[in-house]
Amino acid sequence: MIITNQIKALLALQGKTYTDLAKFQSVTLQNVSNKARKNSWSKKDLFDIAKFTNTNLAYVDKDGKPIFVLEADD
Numbered sequence: 001m002i003i004t005n006q007i008k009a010l011l012a013l014q015g016k017t018y019t020d021l022a023k024f025q026s027v028t029l030q031n032v033s034n035k036a037r038k039n040s041w042s043k044k045d046l047f048d049i050a051k052f053t054n055t056n057l058a059y060v061d062k063d064g065k066p067i068f069v070l071e072a073d074d
Contacts, residue, residue: 004036007049014053024052047072 011017022032025048035041041049047070050057057070 001039003041003046004039007041008036010049010053010055016053021049021052024048 011021018032018036019029022029025032025045035045046057049055051072056066058066059068059070060066
């Protein structure tokens with residue numbers, strides 16, 4: 001559930017909800033809720049969430065320096 005907890009925290013920090021995410025992805029709230037409950041986020045979901053929250057997916061070293069930023073087509 002670590003990924004789901006991080007997604008929930010990221011959305012909360014930005015004042016967004018699963019309902020907002022569902023609308024952004026053009027899916028039902030039930031679909032997003034199921035992914036959260038099962039912790040079954042796909043690669044596409046993670047990139048959608050990054051786009052929705054205006055963030056990037058990246059490998060970051062212990063000092064907080066991005067080592068490698070992932071792109072949706074990677």
